[in-house]
Amino acid sequence: MTRILVVDDEPQIVRALRINLRARKYDVDTAPDGASALYAAARQHPDLVVLDLGLPDMDGTEVIRGLRGWTVIPIIVLSGRADSRDKVDALDAGADDYITKPFGIDELLARIRAVTRRGQAAAEGGSTIAIGDHTVDLGTRSITRDGADVRLSPTEWRLLEYLLRHPGKLLSQRALLHDVWGPQYLTESNYLRQYMARLRRKLEPDPTHPRHLLTEPGMGYRFRP
Amino acid sequence: MTRILVVDDEPQIVRALRINLRARKYDVDTAPDGASALYAAARQHPDLVVLDLGLPDMDGTEVIRGLRGWTVIPIIVLSGRADSRDKVDALDAGADDYITKPFGIDELLARIRAVTRRGQAAAEGGSTIAIGDHTVDLGTRSITRDGADVRLSPTEWRLLEYLLRHPGKLLSQRALLHDVWGPQYLTESNYLRQYMARLRRKLEPDPTHPRHLLTEPGMGYRFRP
DNA sequence: GGGCGGCGTCAAGAACGCGTCAACATCGAG
DNA sequence: CTCGATGTTGACGCGTTCTTGACGCCGCCC
Numbered sequence: 031m032t033r034i035l036v037v038d039d040e041p042q043i044v045r046a047l048r049i050n051l052r053a054r055k056y057d058v059d060t061a062p063d064g065a066s067a068l069y070a071a072a073r074q075h076p077d078l079v080v081l082d083l084g085l086p087d088m089d090g091t092e093v094i095r096g097l098r099g100w101t102v103i104p105i106i107v108l109s110g111r112a113d114s115r116d117k118v119d120a121l122d123a124g125a126d127d128y129i130t131k132p133f134g135i136d137e138l139l140a141r142i143r144a145v146t147r148r149g150q151a152a153a154e155g156g157s158t159i160a161i162g163d164h165t166v167d168l169g170t171r172s173i174t175r176d177g178a179d180v181r182l183s184p185t186e187w188r189l190l191e192y193l194l195r196h197p198g199k200l201l202s203q204r205a206l207l208h209d210v211w212g213p214q215y216l217t218e219s220n221y222l223r224q225y226m227a228r229l230r231r232k233l234e235p236d237p238t239h240p241r242h243l244l245t246e247p248g249m250g251y252r253f254r255p
Numbered sequence: 256m257t258r259i260l261v262v263d264d265e266p267q268i269v270r271a272l273r274i275n276l277r278a279r280k281y282d283v284d285t286a287p288d289g290a291s292a293l294y295a296a297a298r299q300h301p302d303l304v305v306l307d308l309g310l311p312d313m314d315g316t317e318v319i320r321g322l323r324g325w326t327v328i329p330i331i332v333l334s335g336r337a338d339s340r341d342k343v344d345a346l347d348a349g350a351d352d353y354i355t356k357p358f359g360i361d362e363l364l365a366r367i368r369a370v371t372r373r374g375q376a377a378a379e380g381g382s383t384i385a386i387g388d389h390t391v392d393l394g395t396r397s398i399t400r401d402g403a404d405v406r407l408s409p410t411e412w413r414l415l416e417y418l419l420r421h422p423g424k425l426l427s428q429r430a431l432l433h434d435v436w437g438p439q440y441l442t443e444s445n446y447l448r449q450y451m452a453r454l455r456r457k458l459e460p461d462p463t464h465p466r467h468l469l470t471e472p473g474m475g476y477r478f479r480p
Numbered sequence: 481g482g483g484c485g486g487c488g489t490c491a492a493g494a495a496c497g498c499g500t501c502a503a504c505a506t507c508g509a510g
Numbered sequence: 511c512t513c514g515a516t517g518t519t520g521a522c523g524c525g526t527t528c529t530t531g532a533c534g535c536c537g538c539c540c
Contacts, residue, residue: 118365126369127352134339140346141353171425171474183527184473220530223487230488238488247486247537408516445519448498463499472497472526 032146033057035076037067037093038108039086047080050135056142064088068096076103078146080138083109083120091123098124104145108133159194159255161242164233166194173233180232185210189225190233193243193253202250226251257371258282260301262292262318263333264311272305275360281367289313293321297438301328303371305363308334308345316348323349329370333358384419384480386467387460391419398458405457410435414450415458418468418478427475451476 034056038044044060051058059074061067064085071079079097083090094105104126109116112130120128127141159166164175168191173180182190188210193201203222207215215221226245230237244252259281263269269285276283284299286292289310296304304322308315319330329351334341337355345353352366384391389400393416398405407415413435418426428447432440440446451470455462469477 115361117362121365121369124369124372128366137339137342140343144346144351170423170477171471172423172477181471185528187474218529219486221528223489224529227488245487410517443518444497446517448500449518452499470498 031055031057032078033059033074033076034142035059035061035067035071035074035079037061037064037079037085038082039063039084040082043082043108046135047138050139054139062086064090064093064096067093071097071101078103078142079105080142081105081107081125083107083111083116091119094120094123094125106138106141106145161194161233161253161255162235166190168194182229182232186225186228186232190229193251197253197255200246200250200252206251222251256280256282257303258284258299258301259367260292260296260299260304261285262287262289262304262310263307264288264309265307268307271360272363275364279364287311289315289318289321292318296322297433300434300437303328303367304330305367306330306332306350308332308336308341316344319345319348319350331363331366331370384422386419386458386478386480389458391415393419407454407457411450411453411457415454418476422478422480425471425475425477431476447476 034051036044036047036051036058037060038047039062044062048058048060059070059076061070064087067079067081067085070076081090081093085093090107090109094107097103097105105124106127106129107120107125108129108131109120110131117128126145129138129141159168164173164180166173171187173182189206192206192209203219204216206222207218211218211221226243227237230240230243234240234243242254244254246252259276261269261272261276261283262285263272264287269287273283273285284295284301286295289312292304292306292310295301306315306318310318315332315334319332322328322330330349331352331354332345332350333354333356334345335356342353351370354363354366384393389398389405391398396412398407414431417431417434428444429441431447432443436443436446451468452462455465455468459465459468467479469479471477
């Protein structure tokens with residue numbers, strides 16, 4: 031879950047944000063001033079900071095600089111002043127986005143989505159799937175087994191990807207042949223036997239007794255996570 | 256140098272942006288409508304797009320989606336409407352930032368700096384990358400191997416940079432050709448073989464058994480840190 | 481129990497992708 | 511103009527992958 035740190039000294043705004051963000055399944059921490067914000071950030075490692083510039087104890091850009099000294103997590107600035115100077119200062123200090131009060135909650139949510147989406151894309155892009163003692167990463171198209179790489183041919187990859195994208199589901203031979211080889215190969219069950227065997231040799235601990243790449247006689251195949 | 260594509264149908268705005276951005280040492284391309292914007296982006300590979308939502312030929316969010324289909328470069332949206340709905344739509348379509356007209360040029364510049372800084376931080380992290388016994392610095396475009404410099408041609412640099420900016424990820428031949436040579440070279444796999452060989456001769460300890468610039472037969476290439 | 485279809489396995493030729501070499505074109509500097 | 515560096519093409523050989531056929535095993539049904 032995404033953890034958001036809200037920094038603002040006005041209780042009613044903090045309350046409104048907390049309610050709205052929690053409703054969207056975000057995890058929310060709050061801090062009323064700059065010092066406690068820096069402390070909370072170091073302690074809780076939020077995934078994103080929503081920061082009001084008008085804090086009682088220190089200037090908002092100081093908080094930004096304090097965070098940027100050790101982390102690159104996104105910072106979205108709230109401010110009551112639409113003054114261009116403030117925006118420039120905050121963004122140059124390291125803020126990722128700047129919203130002027132009064133703002134719509136849906137705009138804030140959209141900007142949160144934009145900022146976190148970017149972070150996730152940079153971090154990985156694809157989740158990783160465990161199959162036996164192998165780790166399959168569909169994003170980078172790589173498979174590792176205790177450090178060593180396992181190489182797959184293009185056809186092997188297409189077949190494995192189709193299986194992994196429908197975990198637990200029974201996939202008919204026709205469906206597999208259609209999506210991996212194409213509509214004119216619907217009867218070539220030879221290929222399927224051939225390449226399922228290859229995948230098992232490369233991925234199953236005991237290829238003759240598969241535990242994840244299962245055969246459903248007369249029907250098709252199934253990937254069991 | 257950072258290359259910026261400005262998309263707007265109002266000549267005076269385009270002119271003002273061009274002058275101001277050029278003064279800040281940005282490289283500026285322009286496009287008056289959505290179709291030519293998509294064409295120019297595919298052709299010139301800008302590092303950032305400044306996009307006006309009110310285009311004559313197509314909706315701004317359509318342009319965003321068209322770009323997001325193949326690239327992750329930052330997109331900053333300009334709009335005359337402060338309507339919250341428009342902001343949400345644009346950001347959810349894939350925009351990185353949203354500025355309402357009228358805006359101050361210094362605010363735009365600050366947001367450009369914020370967005371490009373983020374991209375660089377996400378891409379490099381430490382700016383210097385080790386590959387074998389060589390040290391590659393993407394910031395200064397230099398490579399050293401125990402004191403001695405290694406020289407690369409412009410095309411070799413573009414190819415190496417694209418590989419290094421996606422460490423561990425499988426990069427298809429199409430993607431590499433598109434981003435290094437351009438969209439009209441998608442089938443010229445000759446170039447790829449030629450220049451991968453050059454990079455390996457210059458960077459790999461044993462070019463015939465590459466340890467970092469790997470080939471995935473039938474699929475593409477991969478940089479292993 | 482015998483026939484039958486589905487499945488796993490092996491083997492071998494065909495097709496394809498890739499690395500490499502060599503030659504030519506282009507372009508800017510001296 | 512000459513020269514060197516860089517980009518552009520074509521061709522060849524080798525290894526991998528794809529394709530195809532055949533065989534044996536097993537469970538199911540008649």
